[in-house]
Amino acid sequence: MPTFYVDLDNTLADRAGAYRAWAVDYLAERGADPSLLDAMVAADRDGLGRKQDTVDDLTRLLDLGPEESEQILDRFRAGIVERLQLMEGAADALSAIRGAGWRVVIVTNGATSQQTAKIERLHLADMVDGWVISEAAGVSKPDPEIFRRAAAVVGEPIGTDDWMMGDSAESDVAGARAVGMRSIWLTRGRPWPAGPEEPTLAVDTWDEVAAAVLATTIAG
Structure with a gap:
């Protein structure tokens, strides 16, 4: 998977x-x-x-x-x-994605202590298979190396069937494209910025995410 x-x-x-x-x-x-x-x-x-x-x-x-x-x-x-609170619908989507056999890895820029505190606050260790934080990794999104570090967390190379989801056109969508992944952009009510190549999928809420990701499993 x-x-x-x-x-x-x-x-x-x-x-x-x-x-x-x-x-x-x-x-x-x-x-x-x-x-x-x-x-x-x-x-x-x-x-x-x-x-x-x-x-x-x-x-x-x-x-x-x-x-x-x-x-x-x-x-x-x-x-x-x-x-801090989880985005609405995120827990259910992660549960559905992992329940279908997918691995889930958080890839985040930021200070190790602060990002770890957020992960602990939201009990995300129970919802994902691991994470990579830029300060600890020594490299930040959109550098392809941080995604390779994230792939190493689950012991699998990055594949074209993988997805990266985030709210940043520059860090998340461009980063995914650089390593050959599909991308989901969480709009947060914003229009896509002029210039960057558009994501594979843009969503307004988490409600659309699991269905889109699992549909690619079926199609594959």
């Missing part, structure tokens, strides 16, 4: 929702203007920018003192983990 590779942040885990929830609570804790919420969300850059840039933006936005500024990265990282 082939392998289903899957991104963590904003694919399996609702990181954006968790960050927003933390930001709401943090503003309330400080007695700050709730209208700053959208600016706090923008400062996060959907988790894809340099963390120091986010720290600098939050420091200016919230007028943080030196000690608060030094602590804010740890505060929002912990806050995200505490509020």
Whole structure:
């Protein structure tokens, strides 16, 4: 059976929702203007920018003192983990895919301690066959090497029947294409960006995923 590779942040885990929830609570804790919420969300850059840039933006936005500024990265990282939830439909889809004999491996960019904490928080070890985290691997998506490391987790080479699912056109879809896999792009309500070659499949929710993946098993 082939392998289903899957991104963590904003694919399996609702990181954006968790960050927003933390930001709401943090503003309330400080007695700050709730209208700053959208600016706090923008400062996060959907988790894809340099963390120091986010720290600098939050420091200016919230007028943080030196000690608060030094602590804010740890505060929002912990806050995200505490509020993190699985994307709706993800658990059922993973169960169906693994139940059909597929292997499932998480491929995620990020800090090892933070990504591991998310995996533990969501009990994903019970739902997948393993994972690769970029900091520990020393290489990040879309570099083909991280996908080869992920394939080694289950002891199988990457095949054309494999799928990679994620929410990033650059990291997930382009990365899958580079190693000859099919790709599923989780739209999160966004249009496909101009320029990159489109994914094999674009979905709005996890509800469509298991059926699409298992249909390729039957077709094969």
